[in-house]
Structures are given as structure tokens and as C-alpha cells.
Amino acid sequence: MRCDLTTISDLARARYDLSAFLARRPEWICRLDGWPLMRARGEQISIAPAFGKLILTLWGEDFSECWRIEAYAIRGDRLILRLTRPPRPHPSTLEIHPVEAPAEEAARDRRRAFESTICRMIERQWGARIEYVATHRDDARHLSGIYTRMILTRGGERAIAIAVNSHEPQTHVDGLVTAGVIWWECATTSPRGADARHLLLLAPAGRTATLARRLTVLRRADLRIELYEVDERRGALVAVTPFDQGMLFDPRARRLPRAVGELPPHPLRERALGLAPGLLRVYRRPGSTVESLRLRGLEIARLSRAGLQFGVGAKKQPLREDWEAFARLVHEVARIRHPESEEKAHPFYRLQAERWLEELIREDVRRVDARLDPRFLYPQIPISGDEGYGLVDLLGITEERQLVLLELKVEEDVEVPMQAVDYWLRIEWYRRRGDLTRRGYFPGLEIADRPALLFIIAPLLRFHPTFDLVARWIDPRVPIYKIGIAEDWRKGVRVIFRERANG
Numbered sequence: 459m460r461c462d463l464t465t466i467s468d469l470a471r472a473r474y475d476l477s478a479f480l481a482r483r484p485e486w487i488c489r490l491d492g493w494p495l496m497r498a499r500g501e502q503i504s505i506a507p508a509f510g511k512l513i514l515t516l517w518g519e520d521f522s523e524c525w526r527i528e529a530y531a532i533r534g535d536r537l538i539l540r541l542t543r544p545p546r547p548h549p550s551t552l553e554i555h556p557v558e559a560p561a562e563e564a565a566r567d568r569r570r571a572f573e574s575t576i577c578r579m580i581e582r583q584w585g586a587r588i589e590y591v592a593t594h595r596d597d598a599r600h601l602s603g604i605y606t607r608m609i610l611t612r613g614g615e616r617a618i619a620i621a622v623n624s625h626e627p628q629t630h631v632d633g634l635v636t637a638g639v640i641w642w643e644c645a646t647t648s649p650r651g652a653d654a655r656h657l658l659l660l661a662p663a664g665r666t667a668t669l670a671r672r673l674t675v676l677r678r679a680d681l682r683i684e685l686y687e688v689d690e691r692r693g694a695l696v697a698v699t700p701f702d703q704g705m706l707f708d709p710r711a712r713r714l715p716r717a718v719g720e721l722p723p724h725p726l727r728e729r730a731l732g733l734a735p736g737l738l739r740v741y742r743r744p745g746s747t748v749e750s751l752r753l754r755g756l757e758i759a760r761l762s763r764a765g766l767q768f769g770v771g772a773k774k775q776p777l778r779e780d781w782e783a784f785a786r787l788v789h790e791v792a793r794i795r796h797p798e799s800e801e802k803a804h805p806f807y808r809l810q811a812e813r814w815l816e817e818l819i820r821e822d823v824r825r826v827d828a829r830l831d832p833r834f835l836y837p838q839i840p841i842s843g844d845e846g847y848g849l850v851d852l853l854g855i856t857e858e859r860q861l862v863l864l865e866l867k868v869e870e871d872v873e874v875p876m877q878a879v880d881y882w883l884r885i886e887w888y889r890r891r892g893d894l895t896r897r898g899y900f901p902g903l904e905i906a907d908r909p910a911l912l913f914i915i916a917p918l919l920r921f922h923p924t925f926d927l928v929a930r931w932i933d934p935r936v937p938i939y940k941i942g943i944a945e946d947w948r949k950g951v952r953v954i955f956r957e958r959a960n961g
Contacts, residue, residue, distance in 0.1 A: 463529035463540055464919060469507050471945060474802040476505045476512075476530060479537050480554075481803065488516065489553045497557065514541065514552075525550065532870070533597055565625070566603070569593050572623035573606045575690060576660065580619070583695050586612040590650055599644050600872070600924050604630050605637045609651045616653050618645045621660035624690060632668045634659050635676070636876050639931050640924055642681075656682050663687040666698050668880065673700035675879055677933040714888050715745025715840055717898035726766045726777075727751075730759060733788045739817065743838045743849075754795045755813030756806065758787060770806065797948040811868040816851055818951050819864065819915075825951045826864065826915060826941060829856040834900050841884045850881050855900055861889060861910035868947075870922040874914060875929045875938070875959075882912050882936055911937050918942030918955055929959035936960065 466472045480486070480503055488496045488503075504515040505527070512527045525541035528549060532538075537554040558566075573593045580586050588610050595603030604626060608619040620638045622631055638659050645651035661669055666687055673683060685698040721727075721742065730751055731738050740761075741750045751759040759768040759777070767774040768784045770791070777784055793799075794806040795814070801807060816837060823830045831854065839850040852864035863885055865878045886909060888894050894905060921940065929938055942955035 463531045463538065465529045466512055466527060468945075469510070469512050470802070472512055472527070472530065473505055473507060475532065476527075476537070477803045478808055479532055480505070482535075483556050485557050486554050487557055491550050491552075503554075514539065525552075533600075536597060538597075568623060568625050569604065569606070572621070572625075572690075576606055576621045576623075576688065577608070579688070579690075579693055579695060580608070580610065582693070584612050586610045586617075590645075600640055600922075601644065602633075602637055605634065605641070607641050607645070609645055609648075609654070612656075615656060616651065617656035617658050618642050618651055618654045619658035619660065621688065622662070624662035624665075624688070626662075628665060628668075631661050631665050632672075632876075633873055634661055635669055635672045636873055636924075636928055638683075639676075639928050640872075643927060655680070656684065658684050658686065660686045660688050660695065663689040663696070667701070670698055670701045671883060672876055672879060675883070675933045675936055676931050678931060714893045714897045715743075717836060718742050718744055719898070721749070724761065727761055729781075730761075730766065730784070733785050734792055737792055738788065741837060743840065744836070745840055752813065752817070753788065753791050755815070755817045756791060756795055756810050757813075758791055759784070770809065797946075812851070812866050815866050815868060815915075815947060815951070818947065819852065819866070822951075823852075823854060823864075826913065826953060827856075827862075827956075829858065830854050830862060831857050834903070836899060841881055848877070848881060850885065853885065853899070855903065855905070856911070859903055859906040860908050861885065861894075861905060862913060863910055864913045864915060867914070867916040868920060870920055872922045872924055872928075874916075874922065875925060875932060878912055878914055878938070879932060879936060882910060885910055909935060909937060911939065913939050913941055914959070915941045915943060917945045917947060919945060926959065932960045934960055 480500055485497060485499050486503065488498050498516060502517055506513055514525050514527050516523050525543045527539055528542055529540040530538065535556050539552040541550045541552055570593060573591060577588050577591055581588065588608055590609040591606065593603060593606045595601065601607065604622065606621045610617050610619055618641060620634065620641050622634050638657055642657050646654055659669060666685060669685055673685060676683060685700065687696045687698055689696065721740065727740060727749065734753060737753050739752050741752060742748070747762065749761040750757050751761065756770065758770055759766055760774065766777040768777050768787060769775055791806050794801050794804050799807050819826060820835055820837065823832050823835050834855050836853045837851065839853055841848050841850055850863055851866045854862045854864060856862060863882055865874070865881065867874055889905060889910060894900065921942065925940065929940070932938060938959040940957055940959040941953055944952040944954055
């Protein structure tokens, strides 16, 4: 049995986590121990408390089974449960994962074909010998089935390699650095890879800019990291030199949007805010003219030149004279989106959880770190990138005038360290150029000439198991801090753990 399952101590929290996972899809594949696979619709799986325990019920046309859930783990799109049931002396393991769609089957076939292609290219161009190759998923070691993993000998030297094919989306390509770090740590603990001194990353031609940038902040004195572009059509592997971030940005294309000042009065806004005084808040993203009205982080209306539209998610309707309908929505969201809500599985409670956490931190940023200046905290700053743009959750400053990036997560995400480093590189570039001051951020302050601090904040149990491993590979010149908060953060942010992640 895997040792990283969460033992159930809070029935309500565990039930919420499991119910939210099962609500993602209408149908699942279930495997109990070594039994054959079984398909189950969502309504055939029930999780409910009984007599102080959490009970799983699974039923079909000719069977019904019940177990007590002792522990669980959610790993991406997979749920793993440790189950017990008298009189069985040993626990059982139930794994639940999505039914594979035709598109997923096609992606799996392409990855298998690419495995053969990349091995042939490496053997032909480098004269290397492939000693191990795999593309299957290995959850126990946090190895994705997206990437082809290899151990090879090239020029008499052992190397660890990992590759991604050209049909994958850019997010998968950008994830190659993190996947490579995890694979290196796994491979070098095996007899085949123990003496390796080279890590080779192979990515599609023309799509390596993010990888090249990320490699500028990886530091390992005991190995050499090499990046190659794979041209499958020409059958060529071309070396890529990691870019210094200052070479990457065209100021005209990467201009920092001007800071948002005080909003001018607007009658629609004021009337809307009056529906829930102290609960409804207004946000306007730098560079945008649209105002977002949020209740505990959940956007329920937008105000633009076209007027006010209300609703949750993409389905928003223009507000004409139907203020009563808008008021009902506001009051319903306020009732459900509450720390003590009895409807924790409701979308109004679950949606945009990170924005809820952001709002709580903005109310008193010193809950996170007493050095932070509460007068200056900029949310949702757009950062242009090679594939569109991302958003810095919060940008603040200490009383010693040192910049601080605050990245927020409420669920596990293997890419968090590298994604946060992307934002740090861009903010550092803006800082060194003086763009933050020119564009109206931190008025009246002279920003210290020191690297920005990077705070990665999440509920303590929501950091991915590989977080510490990946963070340790990042150069100490990027001062990363891992800040764990209590799981019941909706009742108030309480920091229970803080440490330097890469010092």
C-alpha cells in the first residue's frame, strides 16, 4: 500500500474532497485490488458518514458492496482509497480513474509511436545505446505517461533523458523540466542510472522558449543539463542554449500594464455593492477596463462600458431592471459560500477557491508575513508569455522595500515551483528596468535593489509530494519560501509552517 495516503480524521473534509472528485465526471473505471476493471456511473458510487465513519457504497445490477474508508489520495485524475471491512484482516485498495475517451486512446497511441521514433533518432544521430525506455504512467513515483523516459549511454557516458512529442499541448511541453527533475531522481537511484552525469531534455522544435528560460534558474553542480529541439520531420536533434531572461522580452510586446488607481464613482456599482455591504468587493485587473464584482472571491457580476452583467461562470445575463433576480443570486451565494456552509459540495462553495483565499489574504496580508506592508498589494497582474499570459496572484512589498510575489494554491499541482519561477523571472526583469515605478506601482516608495521574495502559499496538505524535490533544484538566487496554512483557511488564514524551500 502506498504510504502517502491521507488518513481520515475530519469526516466532513474527507467527504467533501471525495464527493468533489467524483463530481468531475459522470462515469468512472474502478479496480479493487487485483480484480477485473469495472465501469461505474456517478450515481453508483456513494460516500456518506455513518456511526462516526465514512462509508463507501458501490453497486451495480447484481451486486452491492460497502466498505469503511480509512485513507485516501487524489493524484490528478485518479482517486486511491484504502478500505476495510470485517471480517477481512487486511485492507483493500480501490483505484478510481476516468473512462478513457477516444481522444485519450489516440494520445496514448501517439506517445507509444513517438517512443520508437525518438529512440531511433537518438541511436542514429548520437550513436547512443538505449538501455531503458518507458512511456507508461507510474503514480507511485509521480511519473507521468505523457513523457518518454530513457537511460542511455552516449560516448561512453551514462545519461538520463526525457522527451515529449509534438502533438502535446504547450502546457505539457513546458512541464518537461519538472518531469525531467522527477525522472532524474528516480533513475539515478536505480543501478542503471546511478553513475549518470547528464540530463537530456528533448522537446518539439520551435516550442522550447519556456524550457530554455526555466533552465537558467536550475543549479546542480554534479550534472550537466542539455536541451534539444526535436524535428521529427527531418529526423534531427538540435541543441538549444538556455536563454538569460533579459534576452527574451521585447519591451513593446511585454509591457507591464499600468497599476489600477482609485475607481471613479459609478451608480450601478454602488447600487450592486449595497446588496451585500462588506461582502461584495470590486476588482479591476491591471490593463483591463472591466470590473469584477466578487463575493468571497467568486465573481457574480461584471461591470463594463456595456453595463452590468450578472451570473456565475460564463453564463451571465445583462442587468436591465431585474434587480430582484440579481439580489436573489447575491443572497444565495452569500448563504452557500460561507466557512460554515452545510453545502460544501455546491459549485457556489467550490468554484474559484484560490480567489477566496486571495481575498482573505488581502484583508490582512500580515497574517502571511509580518514584514509585508499592508498598504500595497496588487492582485492579478497579467504577465505576458510565449503562449498568451499568466497572472501573478498577488504582488506586495516588505517594509524594507523588498518585492514579494505571493502565489496561491488550494490543490496539488506538480508544476507550481516552475510556474512561480516563470512569474518571478518576469517581475525581476520589470524591477531591474524600473518598470514597476514607471507604471505606477508602489507610489512614493523606492523599491530595494534586491531580488524579489517568492512566497508559495497553500494548505499544508495540498503541496504536491514532489514540491520539495523540485524546489531544491532551483538556484538560491530565487528566494522561494514554502508557506503552509491550515486546511480550514476559509475560517481565517493561519500560517502553521514556513521554511525556505531552496536555501
